[in-house]
Amino acid sequence: MWMLCKWRNKQIIMNNDDEFVYANAKIRNEEKLLLVQKYHLKHENNAWYSERENSHKHLIFRDDFFERADLIGLLFRINKLCIAKVKYFRQNIGKYEPLKYDYKRGFISVPLWDAEFLKHRDSGLILDFRYLQTITVYDDFIRLCRELEEFEPGDDLDGIVVYPEQRL
Secondary structure: OEEEEEEOOEEEEEEOOOOEEEOOEEEOOHHHHHHHHHOOEEEEOOEEEEOOOOOOOEEEEEHHHHHHOOHHHHHHHHOOOOHHHHHHHHHHHHHEEEEEEEOOOEEEEOOHHHOOEEEEOOOOOEEEHHHHHHOOOHHHHHHHHHHHHOOOOOOOOOOOOOOHHHOO
16 A cells, blocks of 8 residues: 655655655665655666756666665765775764755754765864765875874774784
């Protein structure tokens, strides 16, 4: 049985399995639904596409990736970030606060699905997803991680093997 309901001021169809039906796709996770809506993704041919005014339609991810991936994986895929960054932030997301910028209030804390920036809690430094896109050399990303981790109590990066000759 399907029912039409108003959810966050949008009409959404909900079925008996507590799945949201949006753009002809079943979505079990509310945060994934919010992420899809935020980026105005379109669902067709078992895939999610971005189709904005004055730009070409391009594939963001296929349904199987959408089902398997967690929120960080989806958010970082939308923002075109590499797997090294996905792995690092999956392991260390607790060290960061998701933010977005409001022109009247400045940086405000938001849920992860709505994030445009990540604030490193111990250093106070704010990373923009667009800045993270510009880091294309693995060693440069490791250098950034080490620099941030110097502000934290403890030794080395969690989950990343650091050999003595690699220390900065």
